Structure formats: structure tokens, C-alpha cells
Amino acid sequence: MGVRAAHVPYDDDLRNGTVAIWYDGPPGREPPRRFESVWHHGKRDGATRAWYEDGRRRSETDYAGGSIAGTIGWTDAGVSVSDAVAREMAEHDAGVADAIYANLDALIREHLPRCD
Numbered sequence: 637m638g639v640r641a642a643h644v645p646y647d648d649d650l651r652n653g654t655v656a657i658w659y660d661g662p663p664g665r666e667p668p669r670r671f672e673s674v675w676h677h678g679k680r681d682g683a684t685r686a687w688y689e690d691g692r693r694r695s696e697t698d699y700a701g702g703s704i705a706g707t708i709g710w711t712d713a714g715v716s717v718s719d720a721v722a723r724e725m726a727e728h729d730a731g732v733a734d735a736i737y738a739n740l741d742a743l744i745r746e747h748l749p750r751c752d
Contacts, residue, residue, distance in 0.1 A: 640667060642740055650678035657736055659689050671733045674699075686729040688712050697726040 641660075645653035654674050661667025668691050674682030679702035686694040692714055697707035709722030717725065 651675040695725045
């Protein structure tokens with residue numbers, strides 16, 4: 637039996653809704669969250685959150701139309717970081733998430749149901 641890896645809602649072939657990704661977790665247990673992001677018509681638009689693998693918060697970022705509107709971040713020890721560092725973290729996290737999303741999109745497209 638597998639464990640949850642991601643939730644990717646689509647509308648008209650675009651990400652739309654809350655996209656979520658989990659870290660690999662121990663068998664039989666709920667895996668830890670990695671990313672959660674609100675999308676609207678293929679762009680981040682709303683709250684995006686990232687976590688460290690141990691479950692601590694990493695960043696919380698607000699997006700408007702695909703651009704960062706504001707962000708806060710924490711070290712892996714839970715200490716708040718400066719606005720500039722938080723923005724760098726958010727941009728890095730978005731890049732990592734986008735690479736994961738691209739792989740998921742390809743996997744989903746390869747396994748679409750056939751309507752013969």
C-alpha cells in the first residue's frame with residue numbers, strides 16, 4: 637500500500653486550487669508536509685507554505701497573480717529570518733516545488749484514462 641505523495645487539482649489543464657506535496661514518510665504513517673500552495677488558473681495566487689522535513693515551518697508566502705506579495709521565514713531551528721532571507725527562501729522553495737510539479741504533471745499526463 638502506498639502513501640500520499642501529492643494532491644494536484646486541475647481545471648482546464650491548469651493547476652487550480654490547493655496543491656500539496658508531502659515528504660517521503662515512514663511506512664504506514666502520515667508523511668510530513670513539504671509544500672502547500674494556492675493556485676488560480678495556473679499561477680500561485682494566495683498562501684504558500686513550506687516545511688522542513690521534521691515538521692517545523694520554513695516559510696509562509698503570499699502570492700498575487702504569480703508574484704510574491706510578502707513572505708516570512710524561519711531557520712531549521714525555528715528562528716525568524718530577515719525579509720531578504722525569507723524572500724530568497726521563498727524563491728528557492730518555489731523553484732524546488734516547480735520542479736516537483738513538472739515531474740508530477742508529466743506523470744499525470746502519461747497516465748490519463750483512455751476514453752475509447
